[in-house]
Amino acid sequence: MSNSIMAKEARQAPQVLCFEAPRWQSEAFAIRRLVAQRPTSVLLGRGSSGNVCTFAAYLFALQTGRQPVEFRPWLNTQPLPEADWSDAVVYAFSYSGKSTDIAASAEWLRARGALVVAVTEAGAGASNAQLLQSAHHTIRLGCGPELAVPATKSVIAQLFIAAALAGYELTQAAEQTAASLLAIDAAGVPEQLATFLEGARTVTWLARGPSIGGALDAALKLQESVAIPAFAYSTAEYLHGPIAAASPQDRVVIFSGADEPMASKQAVTIALLARGVPFLCLGCDQTPEAQLPLPFPQARWARTALLAYIAQLTCAALAERYGIDPDQHPSLRKVTQTH
Numbered sequence: 001m002s003n004s005i006m007a008k009e010a011r012q013a014p015q016v017l018c019f020e021a022p023r024w025q026s027e028a029f030a031i032r033r034l035v036a037q038r039p040t041s042v043l044l045g046r047g048s049s050g051n052v053c054t055f056a057a058y059l060f061a062l063q064t065g066r067q068p069v070e071f072r073p074w075l076n077t078q079p080l081p082e083a084d085w086s087d088a089v090v091y092a093f094s095y096s097g098k099s100t101d102i103a104a105s106a107e108w109l110r111a112r113g114a115l116v117v118a119v120t121e122a123g124a125g126a127s128n129a130q131l132l133q134s135a136h137h138t139i140r141l142g143c144g145p146e147l148a149v150p151a152t153k154s155v156i157a158q159l160f161i162a163a164a165l166a167g168y169e170l171t172q173a174a175e176q177t178a179a180s181l182l183a184i185d186a187a188g189v190p191e192q193l194a195t196f197l198e199g200a201r202t203v204t205w206l207a208r209g210p211s212i213g214g215a216l217d218a219a220l221k222l223q224e225s226v227a228i229p230a231f232a233y234s235t236a237e238y239l240h241g242p243i244a245a246a247s248p249q250d251r252v253v254i255f256s257g258a259d260e261p262m263a264s265k266q267a268v269t270i271a272l273l274a275r276g277v278p279f280l281c282l283g284c285d286q287t288p289e290a291q292l293p294l295p296f297p298q299a300r301w302a303r304t305a306l307l308a309y310i311a312q313l314t315c316a317a318l319a320e321r322y323g324i325d326p327d328q329h330p331s332l333r334k335v336t337q338t339h
Contacts, residue, residue: 005327007316010152013309014178020142021160021174027139028164031117035089038115041068044105045093048151048217049158052093055213055304056162063167073101076108086113091165095154097122097129106134119161121154148327150225152312155217156305163301176297181309183295190313192292196280198321200251202229206238207255214304215255218311225315225326236264243271252279257303
């Protein structure tokens with residue numbers, strides 16, 4: 001079991017969920033009432049927060065029937081035609097509140113009429129958190145300091161806040177998810193997955209629906225904490241070309257947060273077997289020889305948090321085996337300034 005700061009911070013997620021979920025629910029409900037007349041939702045984030053935005057895009061669409069806009073920060077640096085964003089509410093995700101391009105994009109959208117909601121750990125007294133200066137309303141994560149470069153407990157917090165802002169009920173989901181996370185850790189699932197991934201040339205994470213956000217973050221965690229080339233795809237999209245690059249030296253992790261069988265998942269496993277590519281199913285029950293069963297919370301959307309959590313602890317375990325310090329990185333910082 002890894003004793004890195006990354007692992008210790010990841011393992012704080014169950015407590016954060018149980019303690020903070022009622023507040024997240026209450027504050028998100030109040031914001032939803034304020035923005036009810038704004039039909040356009042805009043999602044804004046980079047890195048892990050950007051992966052949360054991908055997750056949130058599915059949840060907002062499932063609740064409203066409208067696909068949210070995942071705003072690209074590069075756009076605010078360009079001489080665009082004037083546009084009216086007064087029908088929009090912007091949900092800007094940033095753990096530190098100091099991501100310069102996220103803050104600049106939020107300000108750009110606010111200047112054009114959008115209402116801005118910041119989702120951040122930064123408190124009201126954080127004068128250097130530029131995002132707060134652009135926000136009309138703020139929901140604090142409340143997860144406490146996060147010192148390791150890879151985001152861990154803050155990702156879980158953001159996933160749940162995103163769900164609350166989309167209109168989902170948190171209380172039972174948070175309790176069940178916290179219990180699932182503790183059970184997953186106690187059963188040694190991350191260590192087992194680390195054993196499967198050890199020595200891989202590349203790792204590909206596959207998922208569908210909201211869980212793609214979790215797969216994207218799992219790939220990011222491997223890249224930044226263990227320096228393994230890693231990728232994430234929709235289980236269906238993987239067959240449209242990327243599988244051609246897979247070899248027996250690679251590893252594929254398939255996450256299924258669904259209760260029902262998926263034809264795309266079955267097609268992928270058949271194709272991987274034909275190519276001799278080692279794969280492992282998290283939460284799947286149709287490939288007993290290559291699966292790690294998981295205790296799922298009832299809410300399907302909440303299962304994405306399990307994938308994120310497993311990936312975090314798996315990366316911490318792999319880093320220890322490889323003699324890598326996952327808490328520091330020679331070319332990465334906790335706060336990334338992008339211009």
